[in-house]
Amino acid sequence: MSGLVLTPLQPALSSISCPSSSEDDPYDPTITDQNSAEIVGSRVFGNRQRCLPDKAPYHPLDVHTRLQNHPTLESMMKLNYCVLFTDYVQSCKYESCRFLVATRNIKADEIIIDAEEALAVGPKQATHPVCLNCYRRVDGTYLCPRCQWPLCSEVCGQLENGLHQKFECEVLASQNAHPTKEELEQDDCRLYDCITPLRIVLDNHSHPDRSRLWLGLEDHRLYRQKVGIWHVDHQTVVDPVRIKWQLGESINEEELQRACGILEVNAFEVCDDEKTISARAVYSHACLMAHDCVPNTACSVNPATQRMTVRAAVDIPAGQMITTSYTFTLDGTLRRRSHLKETKFFDCCCPRCCDPTELGSHLSSLACPRCSGRNYTVPEDPLNPASYWKCQGEKCGNRIGSSQVNQLLSCLQRKADELNYDDFQGLEIFIETWSSSILHPNHSLLIGIKYYLCHFYGNAPGFLLKEMSLRFLIRKMKLCEELLNIARILEPGASNFHCSLLKEFELAENELAERVTTTEDEEEEENDFETIHDE
Numbered sequence: 001m002s003g004l005v006l007t008p009l010q011p012a013l014s015s016i017s018c019p020s021s022s023e024d025d026p027y028d029p030t031i032t033d034q035n036s037a038e039i040v041g042s043r044v045f046g047n048r049q050r051c052l053p054d055k056a057p058y059h060p061l062d063v064h065t066r067l068q069n070h071p072t073l074e075s076m077m078k079l080n081y082c083v084l085f086t087d088y089v090q091s092c093k094y095e096s097c098r099f100l101v102a103t104r105n106i107k108a109d110e111i112i113i114d115a116e117e118a119l120a121v122g123p124k125q126a127t128h129p130v131c132l133n134c135y136r137r138v139d140g141t142y143l144c145p146r147c148q149w150p151l152c153s154e155v156c157g158q159l160e161n162g163l164h165q166k167f168e169c170e171v172l173a174s175q176n177a178h179p180t181k182e183e184l185e186q187d188d189c190r191l192y193d194c195i196t197p198l199r200i201v202l203d204n205h206s207h208p209d210r211s212r213l214w215l216g217l218e219d220h221r222l223y224r225q226k227v228g229i230w231h232v233d234h235q236t237v238v239d240p241v242r243i244k245w246q247l248g249e250s251i252n253e254e255e256l257q258r259a260c261g262i263l264e265v266n267a268f269e270v271c272d273d274e275k276t277i278s279a280r281a282v283y284s285h286a287c288l289m290a291h292d293c294v295p296n297t298a299c300s301v302n303p304a305t306q307r308m309t310v311r312a313a314v315d316i317p318a319g320q321m322i323t324t325s326y327t328f329t330l331d332g333t334l335r336r337r338s339h340l341k342e343t344k345f346f347d348c349c350c351p352r353c354c355d356p357t358e359l360g361s362h363l364s365s366l367a368c369p370r371c372s373g374r375n376y377t378v379p380e381d382p383l384n385p386a387s388y389w390k391c392q393g394e395k396c397g398n399r400i401g402s403s404q405v406n407q408l409l410s411c412l413q414r415k416a417d418e419l420n421y422d423d424f425q426g427l428e429i430f431i432e433t434w435s436s437s438i439l440h441p442n443h444s445l446l447i448g449i450k451y452y453l454c455h456f457y458g459n460a461p462g463f464l465l466k467e468m469s470l471r472f473l474i475r476k477m478k479l480c481e482e483l484l485n486i487a488r489i490l491e492p493g494a495s496n497f498h499c500s501l502l503k504e505f506e507l508a509e510n511e512l513a514e515r516v517t518t519t520e521d522e523e524e525e526e527n528d529f530e531t532i533h534d535e
């Protein structure tokens with residue numbers, strides 16, 4: 001492990017000129033109270049430049065060429081990354097255009113960002129009731145003695161430095177603002193939506209020095225105003241805080257909307273393996289990573305400290321963007337792109353999205369109805385949801401309209417949503433029924449179920465590794481192999497997805513080896529016994 005990244009700027013680096021650096025610039029190296037990264041490129045913050053034509057796909061190589069020509073790159077080689085400001089943007093709707101770029105060759109598994117402290121942490125939207133300090137589920141039996149919001153226990157209730165005590169407790173107590181018993185019984189208690197934005201606003205009020213860090217975060221204000229989300233945030237956050245809790249005099253709508261926007265665009269999910277902890281957090285450096293549907297990093301958040309560590313999943317050459325994925329790797333292009341548009345407000349045009357076969361992984365491919373499943377049908381223009389789909393078979397070339405494809409997919413999605421995940425046989429039947437003749441065996445509708453089954457076999461009660469029959473052990477290994485082939489394309493290297501599959505495969509392989517050895521030993525014993533007996 002090497003490469004601590006967030007080291008304070010070295011003198012040589014701090015002299016790099018930062019075009020039109022202004023007082024409000026949160027990435028001005030002289031003002032950050034955290035460790036800092038370097039900044040290069042042309043400035044768009046506060047002076048947003050018009051950009052390349054709509055949908056010009058971005059390509060990391062372009063950035064590489066730019067950086068190679070950048071006079072200060074050499075002096076920046078000591079840092080792992082810099083924040084690149086650029087007028088190079090993907091579409092006119094892409095309002096913000098800073099991203100992290102490797103300033104030297106980074107080896108797979110190297111730490112790029114080491115345990116970055118969160119700028120803000122708090123409950124997720126529409127969450128079940130959680131403790132406002134440790135984000136574990138609560139049932140409302142222990143209430144904060146001061147504000148009456150549920151906490152998990154006295155331990156969290158008496159924390160002096162807990163975020164709850166530090167931020168909202170006093171304000172909520174003064175307004176007698178707490179959820180009712182009925183609200184706490186809901187699985188999506190919307191009052192929790194207000195807590196994290198409220199923390200950001202209160203942080204800004206009490207630490208004007210830190211407010212400059214907040215200023216630097218994208219909130220997609222203009223786009224959010226145009227679409228429904230602005231209105232939803234008004235109902236779920238602005239009105240409850242300002243009207244229901246009567247904080248309207250000290251907190252204005254603008255700052256609450258800005259906090260909501262920052263969270264929607266930038267927050268990472270915080271959870272533990274057992275899913276007992278559920279929260280969201282914002283990081284000033286990690287959240288500058290651009291999205292790519294084939295990310296080159298693996299991110300992890302320590303659920304107890306909420307610190308974020310970013311590692312290189314693969315070798316990242318100097319000049320290449322450092323990327324993470326904001327969406328689900330195992331979703332097909334249509335779904336990923338609409339999820340990114342809805343939640344992060346941009347049209348992804350990464351190489352995977354632009355490729356009809358998703359880089360050969362075939363997560364969206366359908367069996368051609370005319371070739372009876374011998375060839376696969378893929379979108380002619382994967383960036384256009386209304387595109388025709390065409391059979392890849394050289395002699396066939398059969399085309400299907402997007403509405404027909406959508407109809408088929410919605411119908412299969414409904415069937416998939418109805419599946420009972422405790423019934424492994426039902427899942428296997430679903431895979432068998434739709435695989436090959438209708439969907440590519442790697443289709444996202446099937447691959448999600450295969451991923452579930454690959455963990456189910458070997459870990460679920462009644463299917464523990466030692467107890468499982470040979471048939472299921474071999475099935476587990478086959479599923480692992482299929483998924484590993486996809487992981488190698490879509491999340492290569494030391495990604496969480498790839499590593500978890502490798503682990504499952506190795507466990508199954510070792511178990512198989514043990515069984516083979518035991519059987520051989522038993523056979524040998526039997527032979528010995530027979531020989532002795534014969535003698």
Ligand SMILES: C[S@@+](CC[C@H](N)C(=O)[O-])C[C@H]1O[C@@H](n2cnc3c(N)ncnc32)[C@H](O)[C@@H]1O
Nearest residue numbers: 090096097098218265266287288290291344346
């Ligand atoms: C978490 S922020 C990343 C930092 C952001 N670029 C900034 O300057 O503040 C997420 C936003 O960055 C932009 N973005 C990230 N990856 C992108 C990509 N691959 N293509 C287009 N826009 C992207 C989108 O506007 C997205 O909503």
